[in-house]
Amino acid sequence: MWQCIPVVRRQFPRWKDFGPLLARPPRPSSRRERKLSWDASIWDLRARAQRRAPKAVFDYVDGAAHDEVSLARSRDLFRNLEFQPRVLHDVSNVETSTSLLGAEIAFPFGFAPTGFTRMMHHEGESAVARVAQRTGIPYCLSTMGTTTPEGVAEAAPDADKWFQLYVWSDRAVSQDLADRARDSGFRTLVLTVDLPVGGDRRKDARNGLSIPPNLRIKTIVDMARHPAWWWDLFTTPPLTFASLSSTEGTVADAVDELFDASLNYADLEWLVGYWDGPVVVKGVQTVEDAVRCVDSGAAGVVLSNHGGRQLDRTTVPLRLVHPTREALSDRAAVMVDGGVTNGADIVAAVALGADACLVGRAYLYGLMAGGEDGVQRATDILTADIVRTMQLLGVTTLKELNPDMVRVP
Numbered sequence: 001m002w003q004c005i006p007v008v009r010r011q012f013p014r015w016k017d018f019g020p021l022l023a024r025p026p027r028p029s030s031r032r033e034r035k036l037s038w039d040a041s042i043w044d045l046r047a048r049a050q051r052r053a054p055k056a057v058f059d060y061v062d063g064a065a066h067d068e069v070s071l072a073r074s075r076d077l078f079r080n081l082e083f084q085p086r087v088l089h090d091v092s093n094v095e096t097s098t099s100l101l102g103a104e105i106a107f108p109f110g111f112a113p114t115g116f117t118r119m120m121h122h123e124g125e126s127a128v129a130r131v132a133q134r135t136g137i138p139y140c141l142s143t144m145g146t147t148t149p150e151g152v153a154e155a156a157p158d159a160d161k162w163f164q165l166y167v168w169s170d171r172a173v174s175q176d177l178a179d180r181a182r183d184s185g186f187r188t189l190v191l192t193v194d195l196p197v198g199g200d201r202r203k204d205a206r207n208g209l210s211i212p213p214n215l216r217i218k219t220i221v222d223m224a225r226h227p228a229w230w231w232d233l234f235t236t237p238p239l240t241f242a243s244l245s246s247t248e249g250t251v252a253d254a255v256d257e258l259f260d261a262s263l264n265y266a267d268l269e270w271l272v273g274y275w276d277g278p279v280v281v282k283g284v285q286t287v288e289d290a291v292r293c294v295d296s297g298a299a300g301v302v303l304s305n306h307g308g309r310q311l312d313r314t315t316v317p318l319r320l321v322h323p324t325r326e327a328l329s330d331r332a333a334v335m336v337d338g339g340v341t342n343g344a345d346i347v348a349a350v351a352l353g354a355d356a357c358l359v360g361r362a363y364l365y366g367l368m369a370g371g372e373d374g375v376q377r378a379t380d381i382l383t384a385d386i387v388r389t390m391q392l393l394g395v396t397t398l399k400e401l402n403p404d405m406v407r408v409p
């Protein structure tokens, strides 16, 4: 039997039907913000950063040590994990805040310490600290920073400010730096311990990345391709380490020359006694060391291989989260970093037992892509992703997250 199929009747296009499709969404206030609003992921910001910054600068951020295996493995482990969501739970209201080292933070992540930040964009550390203040997350200034502790304190007086310390062969210098940080309102001291000597950063060596930037023929050609970056460099205060005495050569050369390779647990115990607030040890890579750091007085550890920039092919820090939490229970804060490129990564780390993640390159790509607006964009991407991932997992608070929700291959 043949059936008569009704034919859709066409009509003449009417303005009232397609007019609304042409309505403009609210416009961001500046051209820079408008461009950044097209970037939907950290990878989009990375691509914009690569176009904007000179090659040596981009490679300094993007690269890692040796064959860059650690960095790739950290990102792969996040990519390959499996979530196991719960369904039919009311997730209309989600609460992302948590307590970390005695302070309330709005999301379970903070900005990791990164050296030479004004090289990525002249707005540098102050811009990053301001975004941290607005978002309600911690900001950690590096010893290798290009803005002083006093400068960061002025830019973001109400941010939860942490100071990352490398220990000098000349201990008086470290002590003086810690004093300046404390006097500027920095609450937490982060002792980085995975850098007894500089890692083998091959891209920096090939690019001749040095302090200050070296004007070779290659550099001058690069200037022509990135005029805005060079204009910013020459029209703002000179790019130097704000807390280091003058040094020359690559970043690794500076590390080898200045920092103390004999640093040990007795130094940690001394520092815990010296500093008024919490001391966190960053760069811990075994459960045994995490326990020993806490036994020595640390209030927390950051499981980290320096974003793959030091010893290559160490254990992926995310793998250490669950066993470290089991070993430490509630005795100390457990943080993790390396390879975080979206908010779902942060949620996964918290589910496995971390109190929070630190992110490094994710905000630096934003900074290179568009200064403070770029850091804000990176942060908005991460925070929106945290909320969405929690809703899709069927939880409304961070406490409800648990290791059963994440399968790590």
Ligand SMILES: Cc1cc2nc3c(=O)[nH]c(=O)nc-3n(C[C@H](O)[C@H](O)[C@H](O)COP(=O)(O)O)c2cc1C
Binding pocket: 060, 061, 062, 112, 113, 114, 115, 142, 143, 144, 145, 164, 192, 282, 304, 305, 306, 307, 308, 309, 337, 338, 339, 340, 358, 359, 360, 361, 362, 364
């Ligand atoms: C450009 C750059 C500079 C860094 N400088 C420092 C530093 O001065 N002190 C430190 O403890 N860690 C430093 N790190 C490591 C970060 O604090 C963090 O451990 C790492 O970036 C985390 O990995 P991710 O970039 O994949 O998020 C640096 C990382 C990058 C990318």
